[in-house]
Amino acid sequence: MSERGVLLVNLGSPASTEVADVRRYLNQFLMDPCVVDLPWLPRRLLVSLILLRRPKASAEAYASIWWEEGSPLVVISQRVRDQLRSRLDMPVELAMRYGEPSIEQGILALVQQGVSEILLMHQYPQFADSTITTVVREARRVIDQHGLKVRLTELPAFHDRPDYLEALAESARPHLEGGFDHLLFSYHGLPERHLRKADPTGGHCLSSPDCCERPSPAHARCYRAQCKSVSREIARRFNLKDDQWSVAFQSRLGRAKWIDPYTEVELERLAARGVKRLLVMCPAFTADCIETLEEIGDRGREQFINAGGEELVLIPCLNDHPQWMDVLADWARREPVSA
Structure with missing residues (x-):
């Protein structure tokens, strides 16, 4: 049994460039109260209006940058996951806040591997409720819903590291x-x-x-x-x-x-x-x-x-730059364990 496992989390992506998939993704994203911070009814009305036209334009935008292997964000995140797996002696799973693989899927996969503590390694350098807070809330919701006996350690915003x-x-x-x-x-x-x-x-x-x-x-x-x-x-x-x-x-x-x-x-x-x-x-x-x-x-x-x-x-993002992979692996080993 490995005491610690890593859940690498990023924003997410539509499953494909089809308008229906983009609409489904945008609905999940925009209906998050951490993203559109309105009461449910006005949020539902606003998002429904946005979904009348935006999915088609967004689908065209996604199609213009889509890779043969799939969404660039997901493909790069998979490479990061694989790099961490090669550097660490612990389970590493990938999750997206919106779309798949979901945070629920990632947490359950780690628990099935016997981990007793999950390091939630989001990929957001700066703090925002619409990024870090919503990821942490969703992870806690999954743990509570399934009654999991697992500790959750949350990586803080790392802009100043x-x-x-x-x-x-x-x-x-x-x-x-x-x-x-x-x-x-x-x-x-x-x-x-x-x-x-x-x-x-x-x-x-x-x-x-x-x-x-x-x-x-x-x-x-x-x-x-x-x-x-x-x-x-x-x-x-x-x-x-x-x-x-x-x-x-x-x-x-x-x-x-x-x-x-x-x-x-x-x-x-x-x-x-x-x-x-x-x-x-x-x-x-x-x-x-x-x-x-x-x-x-x-x-x-x-x-x-x-x-x-x-x-x-x-200038490309950090993506799977070797020095960044070393930093993430070091954090996975050294981040303090939760109480």
């Missing part, structure tokens, strides 16, 4: 050493209300233009502050000047106010400023997915060039 930052910098190094005019860090966006709800101080987040730069206990749960921190650390490792890099947020949905600046606006601004060769990193993701490959690599590149830029280079 030096080994993560070093792996991220090393994975990007070849692209930065190739020359560029500007480095843009583009993160998945969040509605501003999500930041305010997560703020343990009740009044720091978004209270001033420099709230992310002023020390506060709120930063422990502030997605925006953590994104900016990662960007600063990577820029510092490459000795970048302040005008050589910037931060923006992508993937807005709906009419609510989301954290800014918005990536599409920043792409236009940089092109107008005379930036010709733009590098883009997406450190909210550890594995390439539709938000990186299609939203930035295809649509973002087209927008930047149409605005006057010459070249947009999407």
Whole structure:
């Protein structure tokens, strides 16, 4: 019997690029109250409206980046799982918060292998209720529902861990050493209300233009502050000047106010400023997915060039970079055991 097992968790993907599969996936994703934080009835009405048209457009977007082996996110995650299995003397299973393999399937597979403690190794560097909280809640729900006698250890947000930052910098190094005019860090966006709800101080987040730069206990749960921190650390490792890099947020949905600046606006601004060769990193993701490959690599590149830029280079996510695999394996061995 192995005392510890690892459940590697990422966001998820539709089962295929068929509209029906995309609609099913989007319904599960958007009906999560951690994602669309409205009461059930207005959430159901809003999601039903979104599902009238969005699945077709999203299916076309997925089809444009789909690999022969399947969804890039799932395929990369499977490679990460296999790499961890080769490095660790413990069971490792893969799960997706939405779609399959589900968290329930992953937990039950680990329990069947005799583990007494599961390390929930989500792949989200920065904290957000719509990522880390919902994964933890679902894992606990499965354990309670099945009456499992297993301890759950949850990997905290790892945006500030030096080994993560070093792996991220090393994975990007070849692209930065190739020359560029500007480095843009583009993160998945969040509605501003999500930041305010997560703020343990009740009044720091978004209270001033420099709230992310002023020390506060709120930063422990502030997605925006953590994104900016990662960007600063990577820029510092490459000795970048302040005008050589910037931060923006992508993937807005709906009419609510989301954290800014918005990536599409920043792409236009940089092109107008005379930036010709733009590098883009997406450190909210550890594995390439539709938000990186299609939203930035295809649509973002087209927008930047149409605005006057010459070249947009999407720096791959960490994916299964060897140094990142070593970091994850080290965490699996050393993460403190839950009480």
